[in-house]
Amino acid sequence: xxxxxxxxxxxxxxxxxxxxxxxxDHFLERLSRLNPALNAVITPTVDLARAQAAAADRxxxxxxxxxxxxxxLIHKDIFCTEGVRTSCGSRMLxxxxxxxxATVVSRLRCAGAVMLGKSNMDEFAMGSSNxxxxxGPVKNPWDLTKVPGGSSGGSAAAxxxxxxxxxxxTDTGGSIRQPAxxxxxxxxxxxxGRVSRYGMIAFASSLDQAGTFTRSAQDAAIVLQAMAxxxxxxxxxxxRPVPDYQGLLGAPLxxxxxxxxxxxFEGLDERNGALIHAALAEFRKxxxxxxxxxxxxxxxxxxxxxxVAPAECSSNLSRFDGVRFGYRCEDPKDLMDLYKRxxxxxxxxxxxxxxxxxxxxxxxxxxxxYYLKAQKIRQLITDDFRRAFESVDMLIGPTTxxxxxxxxxxxxxxxxxxxxxxxxxGANLAGLPAVSLPCGFVDSLPMGLQLVGPxxxxxxxxxxxxxxQQVTDWHRRTPAGYA
Amino acid sequence: xxxxxQDVDKxxxxxxxxxxxxxxxxxxxxxxxxxxFVAELARxxxxxxxxxxxxxxxxxxxxxxxxxxxxxxxxxxxxxxPRVQAALYVVPRVIE
Numbered sequence: 293x294x295x296x297x298x299x300x301x302x303x304x305x306x307x308x309x310x311x312x313x314x315x316x317d318h319f320l321e322r323l324s325r326l327n328p329a330l331n332a333v334i335t336p337t338v339d340l341a342r343a344q345a346a347a348a349d350r351x352x353x354x355x356x357x358x359x360x361x362x363x364x365l366i367h368k369d370i371f372c373t374e375g376v377r378t379s380c381g382s383r384m385l386x387x388x389x390x391x392x393x394a395t396v397v398s399r400l401r402c403a404g405a406v407m408l409g410k411s412n413m414d415e416f417a418m419g420s421s422n423x424x425x426x427x428g429p430v431k432n433p434w435d436l437t438k439v440p441g442g443s444s445g446g447s448a449a450a451x452x453x454x455x456x457x458x459x460x461x462t463d464t465g466g467s468i469r470q471p472a473x474x475x476x477x478x479x480x481x482x483x484x485g486r487v488s489r490y491g492m493i494a495f496a497s498s499l500d501q502a503g504t505f506t507r508s509a510q511d512a513a514i515v516l517q518a519m520a521x522x523x524x525x526x527x528x529x530x531x532r533p534v535p536d537y538q539g540l541l542g543a544p545l546x547x548x549x550x551x552x553x554x555x556x557f558e559g560l561d562e563r564n565g566a567l568i569h570a571a572l573a574e575f576r577k578x579x580x581x582x583x584x585x586x587x588x589x590x591x592x593x594x595x596x597x598x599x600v601a602p603a604e605c606s607s608n609l610s611r612f613d614g615v616r617f618g619y620r621c622e623d624p625k626d627l628m629d630l631y632k633r634x635x636x637x638x639x640x641x642x643x644x645x646x647x648x649x650x651x652x653x654x655x656x657x658x659x660x661x662y663y664l665k666a667q668k669i670r671q672l673i674t675d676d677f678r679r680a681f682e683s684v685d686m687l688i689g690p691t692t693x694x695x696x697x698x699x700x701x702x703x704x705x706x707x708x709x710x711x712x713x714x715x716x717x718g719a720n721l722a723g724l725p726a727v728s729l730p731c732g733f734v735d736s737l738p739m740g741l742q743l744v745g746p747x748x749x750x751x752x753x754x755x756x757x758x759x760x761q762q763v764t765d766w767h768r769r770t771p772a773g774y775a
Numbered sequence: 776x777x778x779x780x781q782d783v784d785k786x787x788x789x790x791x792x793x794x795x796x797x798x799x800x801x802x803x804x805x806x807x808x809x810x811x812f813v814a815e816l817a818r819x820x821x822x823x824x825x826x827x828x829x830x831x832x833x834x835x836x837x838x839x840x841x842x843x844x845x846x847x848x849x850x851x852x853x854x855x856x857p858r859v860q861a862a863l864y865v866v867p868r869v870i871e
Contacts, residue, residue, distance in 0.1 A: 388855055389854070391854070391855070483831075485830075498829075499830075524839065589819075595812055595813040596816065613791075614857060616864055617855035619857075624867050626868075626869075627866055627869050629867075630867055632791050632792060633793050635790075635793070636793030636794065647792060648783070648786045648792065648806060651790040652810070653813075655786070666816060667827045668821035668827070669819055670826075670827045671826065672819070672824060674830070707808055707812050721830075723830025747831060
């Protein structure tokens with residue numbers, strides 16, 4: 293039951309073969325049995341889940357229906373959930389019980405989805421391995437000695453291990469797509485502004501976007517349908533109709549033009565490259581045409597990101613002052629001591645590193661040389677994408693340079709860790725939608741391919757991904773011990 | 776090292792972060808590495824390029840009418856506060 297798609301589970305619920313409460317208990321039993329080894333979920337919400345499941349069953353008895361009614365999910369702990377601890381993976385918010393729901397949370401609840409718990413994550417979404425969490429690292433269900441990727445590593449691992457039917461995540465520089473690739477699931481990052489950021493704890497506001505972890509592109513279409521749309525509470529939310537994503541699936545891929553991102557193949561492991569070329573062959577069989585495309589400024593993505601994102605992070609995280617909410621140090625001797633020790637003790641090493649990087653690049657005398665310069669180069673990268681989309685419908689490349697690496701392997705070297713996101717960051721800088729799909733294995737570990745489209749091309753990305761998944765079965769593989 | 780201990784001290788003060796003796800050498804080294812890593816950007820010709828203002832072309836920050844839309848929920852909000860007295864946030868004395 294835990295390997296079925298949302299569509300398949302919805303059919304069973306509609307046919308009354310199973311109730312949402314039974315389905316929820318099935319996942320809760322797996323969660324309590326399997327999570328201790330994975331550390332994917334940090335706050336199970338058992339009573340709330342059973343109450344929401346019973347409510348979904350009552351709604352169904354009253355004649356209601358819907359693709360997510362009674363379907364269990366796990367929320368990344370970056371989304372505020374009323375009455376439930378929302379820690380963002382940090383000691384700073386270890387005692388924070390949110391007084392309100394994020395829009396993503398309330399929309400999915402209204403659609404009838406049942407929250408099983410909150411997933412582990414890199415602290416404040418800053419990390420690519422889920423090792424910066426205050427609650428300890430998440431293990432990859434494909435190999436417990438390996439990282440699941442990050443920052444949404446808990447959501448990815450939980451879905452791969454069959455602890456929920458789907459999960460939410462956020463993607464600032466690859467935090468949905470990279471862990472999806474490393475755990476063999478589908479990770480979808482929508483266009484900037486497509487999904488509300490209200491109640492999603494901010495890291496880098498011009499890059500942050502909420503998205504989905506699912507078993508298939510079709511499931512991603514179902515979940516995105518419920519999440520997407522205008523929200524007056526988010527000033528960057530886009531007021532634009534949401535297409536019928538699921539209804540648009542199945543359109544023939546004949547004539548689709550896919551650009552192979554040259555910059556992504558330089559120095560790429562041959563075995564990884566071969567998987568992408570095999571996927572391209574499948575797309576060609578489906579009628580797509582392929583060509584090589586070059587984005588000359590794309591290699592500047594990582595340094596550009598590591599100016600822009602820390603700058604925005606240092607500004608956003610200044611709200612954690614030990615006064616209104618969150619951690620406060622013991623016996624502060626004056627206000628400055630309260631600020632410095634509350635923040636020094638409440639934040640972990642990587643978060644402090646990013647706050648200080650951001651503070652430095654924004655400080656007097658350095659702003660023009662770093663932040664302004666980076667925003668100009670961000671424009672150049674965005675222009676490269678725009679020109680590419682004049683001749684192709686979408687771009688393809690690997691999601692990550694390597695499969696999942698060993699826990700502890702990169703923690704001492706921030707630059708090496710930052711380069712994990714070399715293929716994913718471009719889409720965030722340009723605000724583009726992108727999806728990572730399972731496309732094969734290297735060293736018995738899952739690998740992902742990435743499709744990147746123009747702004748608001750969610751529908752064509754989902755359709756292309758769905759087409760690929762009709763002729764391949766990489767997305768149906770399950771890690772041993774979790775089938 | 777592109778940054779000295781004094782540089783990191785100053786940055787930490789601006790960021791209102793206490794950095795311990797044990798942490799200091801780690802930050803001097805890693806922050807220097809990051810500054811060196813992003814130095815590559817300085818070599819890019821960006822003459823006549825406007826800095827990006829918004830990821831979506833033509834989008835701008837929306838304003839809302841200046842109307843009261845929220846009810847008073849201070850009691851609920853202050854449940855998360857470390858110290859509250861008479862609905863006020865308590866901090867160490869700042870005025871002598």
